[in-house]
Amino acid sequence: MHPYPLGETSDLYSADAFQMRVQQRMDVLRAVVGGDHLLNPEFSYCAEHPHKLRDAAVLILAVNRGPDARIVLTQRTAHLRAHAGQVALPGGKIDEEDIDPVAAALREAHEEVGLDPALVTPIGELGSYLTGSGYRVVPVLATAPAEIALQPNPAEVEHVFEVPLSFLMNPANHLTQSREIAGKKRFFYAMPYEDHYIWGVTAGILRCLYNTVYA
Template identity: 45%
Template sequence: MTLAERLRAALDFPPPVGLLPGDLVEGTAGQPVPAAVLVAVTRRSEPGVILTVRRDDLRTHAGQVAFPGGRVDSADAGVTHAALREAQEEVGLDPALVDVWGVADPYVTVTNFSVIPVLGSVPSDLPLVPHEREVADLFEAPLAFLLDPANQRAITAEYQGRMRTYYQIDWEGRRIWGATAAMLVNLSRRLQWS
């Protein structure tokens, strides 16, 4: 069974012990805002994952590496629809080209979004185009590298007067950290328990 097949199958299992629930920050008011991201796994012998670099002038998570995605709108027919819509808006990914596998475990961000990762496979080498107002760049990183616990470093730093631990994955000069890295850590842990 390939890594992509194992990851797809792992979605059928109950959440394993030890998943990262989110960035638990005291003083966060109200219910988290529903959001969804697309973890698009490319169909190739060594699959990759499509990631974006958010523009530096965005209100939230500026300049960060992220999965295509965003807020679930009232017009969306659920989180899968939201993730596919956002991926089409952000990188021009045609929803019809995505073979949706299912959803993974929610992660609550420090900005109070409850993000649901939607996983699916896409053809390799698609002619994707970054949205000029939202995405500064996009790239593909190897799935095996991202899911390898040896590449997932826990880092402690001060944030809003408190010490906070987050995960970071460095790949070819790209710093994948925060919620995106945490969701990859959770997928990795699902694989280990399935």
């Protein structure tokens, strides 16, 4: 059972506590590989994607909001070719000019929501998350002060919002759901929050964060 029921907070979820817990687990963070296969053991990345998985990075940003930090999420615009209208962590493909996943995640966050990289304190990386759509995603963990100003880029992001870390790290909010995708029944995590439906890869990555840092 989660030690703090929904709606109850403690310093466990502050930005400083988040940073400390990540740093304490640095030696195991990248050792655990997550992915869609965790709920779908029969899934074969080699069969679905015979070519090399594409590298990407996303930013799990804990904004300092007192005892309960907030995680920045976006809702993608409806006209995008991939994952249109879905909730996502800021991020995208790692380009050749990106020196590492941290650089890629910060660049993408700046492009998508105007996040000033100078205000971000990177603290570590989770192990890669393998997606059914053919990506190897590195989640970059970081903190930022309350003064950050975010402005969604209308070409990519319809809406940017924040979710309490305590909500996302409460396993009672981690629903297991399923739907037919490409003719196959696939299971996935979902974390509905207010009028936002957080699911799929984004929820899967956040579940990996819980398993590695808060479980």
